[in-house]
Amino acid sequence: GDSVTQMEGPVTLSEEAFLTINCTYTATGYPSLFWYVQYPGEGLQLLLKATKADDKGSNKGFEATYRKETTSFHLEKGSVQVSDSAVYFCALSDWGAQKLVFGQGTRLTINP
């Protein structure tokens, strides 16, 4: 079945550091890919998405590129802020399927 694997957390960085959170997937079809973010005490919210190979999703300084050849969708940000501290989830939705398959989440802490 479909699955998503994220890098192990937690991840702790200093403000203005470069961020990469790795995500790889396994899917039977041609999925859409997503990054969701969960701030403390809140529900998940969509951060960015990509629907086909080589698409780049971007939002709030975060970027991720849909790489079909490596089945990856790594999240990057050039300069993180304390306010980026949250749990980040990679997810996929296979073509024709409405439900999302989530990775296990990566907790990110940014220190000032």
Add this chain to the structure above:
Amino acid sequence: DAGVIQSPRHEVTEMGQEVTLRCKPISGHDYLFWYRQTMMRGLELLIYFNNNVPIDDSGMPEDRFSAKMPNASFSTLKIQPSEPRDSAVYFCASSPPSGGSMYEQYFGPGTRLTVT
């Protein structure tokens, strides 16, 4: 729009009691999802509905769990009887019709359930 609304936000109950969690999806969304989040198991999809009809309940852990969606603006998740291992944060999410936002889901704030 107010977003997905869940109630209560926090629930503390004793083992064996019935618990009912409530969700109001975003108006116009025709998909509704119930998730459970724990440290050990992460985020798990329990069940989802399309146009008020349950589509996939394969994630419902056992017969103690049941979910209903009597109309487009309301859904419940019931646990009877509750057990300490049901303690978790339960999220409701809704999604617009397929082809709208490419399956983006909008999550509520969650209900934190503690069963003692």
